[in-house]
Amino acid sequence: MNHHRYGDLDKVWAKTHGRCHLCHLEVDLATYGLADIFGADAATVDHLVPQSHGGDDHHDNLLPAHLGCNASRGTQPVAVTRFRMAGALDAPMSTDGRIGAGVAIMGLGALLGGALTAERDETGRKQFNTTGACVGGGIGLLLAVAALS
Numbered sequence: 001m002n003h004h005r006y007g008d009l010d011k012v013w014a015k016t017h018g019r020c021h022l023c024h025l026e027v028d029l030a031t032y033g034l035a036d037i038f039g040a041d042a043a044t045v046d047h048l049v050p051q052s053h054g055g056d057d058h059h060d061n062l063l064p065a066h067l068g069c070n071a072s073r074g075t076q077p078v079a080v081t082r083f084r085m086a087g088a089l090d091a092p093m094s095t096d097g098r099i100g101a102g103v104a105i106m107g108l109g110a111l112l113g114g115a116l117t118a119e120r121d122e123t124g125r126k127q128f129n130t131t132g133a134c135v136g137g138g139i140g141l142l143l144a145v146a147a148l149s
């Protein structure tokens with residue numbers, strides 16, 4: 001969907017995986033500009049740095065938001081509004097961000113699993129436990145899936 005002012009809104013929507021960057025719930029791009037029908041649930045583009053604070057219409061400064069959330073934020077710092085609405089400081093993650101976070105959690109799980117279950121060999125040195133690493137990675141995977149779904 002192209003917008004005369006903001007350009008390709010699909011790209012803006014892709015940044016948060018189609019979620020409102022303030023309340024983290026889904027916001028349907030098809031409702032953009034239809035506030036008279038959808039009211040507070042209508043899609044809007046929110047400026048990360050408010051226009052009144054010099055924020056521009058560049059892609060980096062734009063994120064999807066519900067009309068109601070956008071209005072409720074006003075010119076508050078984003079983190080304040082997000083924390084109030086979604087209990088989070090960050091915008092919802094894009095698909096890439098979610099995959100990256102999942103891989104990071106798995107890696108951390110494997111590292112922890114290997115280190116925590118490390119056993120000393122006959123020379124007294126600690127051996128990284130590969131089985132423990134696999135178990136840790138598996139637990140990390142489960143955590144990642146639980147956290148990101």
Ligand SMILES: [Zn+2]
Pocket residue numbers: 020021022023024025027065066069
């Ligand atoms: Zn919202």
